[in-house]
Amino acid sequence: MTANRRQNFRPEEDEDAPLVERTLGGDQQAYEQLVRKHEQRVFRTAIAILGELADAEEAMQEAFLKAYQNLPTFRRDARFTTWLTRIAVNESLQILRRRRDAASLDDLEAPLQDLRPSRVEEWYANPERRYATAELKRIVEEAIRALPPAYRVVFLLRDVEELSTEETAEALGLSIPATKSRVLRARLMVREALAAHFEKPPTLRSRLRRATSMVRNMMAMAFERPAGRLGGR
Amino acid sequence: MLTCQEVLDNLSCYLDGEGSEELRRELERHIARCARCFVVVDTTKQTLRIVADCEPFEVPLATSALLYDRLAHFFAGLL
Numbered sequence: 090m091t092a093n094r095r096q097n098f099r100p101e102e103d104e105d106a107p108l109v110e111r112t113l114g115g116d117q118q119a120y121e122q123l124v125r126k127h128e129q130r131v132f133r134t135a136i137a138i139l140g141e142l143a144d145a146e147e148a149m150q151e152a153f154l155k156a157y158q159n160l161p162t163f164r165r166d167a168r169f170t171t172w173l174t175r176i177a178v179n180e181s182l183q184i185l186r187r188r189r190d191a192a193s194l195d196d197l198e199a200p201l202q203d204l205r206p207s208r209v210e211e212w213y214a215n216p217e218r219r220y221a222t223a224e225l226k227r228i229v230e231e232a233i234r235a236l237p238p239a240y241r242v243v244f245l246l247r248d249v250e251e252l253s254t255e256e257t258a259e260a261l262g263l264s265i266p267a268t269k270s271r272v273l274r275a276r277l278m279v280r281e282a283l284a285a286h287f288e289k290p291p292t293l294r295s296r297l298r299r300a301t302s303m304v305r306n307m308m309a310m311a312f313e314r315p316a317g318r319l320g321g322r
Numbered sequence: 323m324l325t326c327q328e329v330l331d332n333l334s335c336y337l338d339g340e341g342s343e344e345l346r347r348e349l350e351r352h353i354a355r356c357a358r359c360f361v362v363v364d365t366t367k368q369t370l371r372i373v374a375d376c377e378p379f380e381v382p383l384a385t386s387a388l389l390y391d392r393l394a395h396f397f398a399g400l401l
């Protein structure tokens with residue numbers, strides 16, 4: 090899959106290519122521009138893996154120094170940001186290894202969580218407006234912080250930094266299926282955490298509705314009949 | 323008809339606009355009839371919107387300053 094992507098990726102698609110070239114030509118200001126442009130992503134990667142601010146700061150500094158020193162070895166078969174994120178992951182893991190002895194992201198893997206959602210009440214309309222900006226941010230960060238680190242980093246790259254599934258997989262050295270499965274679990278866990286703040290209190294009607302749809306589902310599965318016949322609507 | 327578990331398994335596909343036209347239709351048909359899955363799909367969609375909008379874990383200014391300092395020292399050493 091990776092090989093495939095590499096064939097598809099064209100270096101001219103990388104908007105950072107000119108800054109990379111100038112940096113290689115000895116222009117330190119060009120590198121500073123790259124740093125400013127990408128420090129947010131590198132920070133999120135590091136804080137996701139390490140959790141502690143001081144550790145993340147160290148990882149971030151090491152990552153940007155390493156990237157600068159290793160830039161001559163950067164083969165343009167991936168985006169600069171993907172390559173840089175991968176360095177940030179490795180630096181973070183190295184610090185983590187020093188702190189706790191986890192060798193890789195796989196060692197950070199939490200046992201598979203039950204996917205089945207437990208909070209299934211509707212949410213208020215535009216629930217984010219019920220909170221002040223700072224408070225909302227605290228709630229969201231808390232929800233992400235509560236994820237196991239292996240899910241946290243996948244979630245931040247995919248859904249906050251908005252990398253594609255393929256780029257997330259490549260940056261983390263994961264397979265596409267493993268990435269997809271972690272993205273899904275992370276999304277559901279964050280949803281569950283936010284639901285505690287955003288959902289409406291249950292009503293008799295919502296309970297009835299759920300019971301009805303559960304029965305309908307069981308029947309659909311048991312008889313494998315088209316759903317249209319079961320609904321009676 | 324898809325089961326609730328199948329809806330869940332294909333949730334990312336649906337949210338990311340991936341998967342076949344047929345799968346999407348099947349999902350929509352299930353969601354229209356299953357209140358539970360409707361809520362899960364709808365609130366997961368909202369989750370992603372809210373999370374992206376509030377930009378969690380921004381680099382603190384002091385953290386940036388430390389980074390720039392370190393790089394400046396490094397570059398000074400190269401001269």
Ligand SMILES: [Zn+2]
Nearest residue numbers: 325326356359
């Ligand atoms: Zn369902």
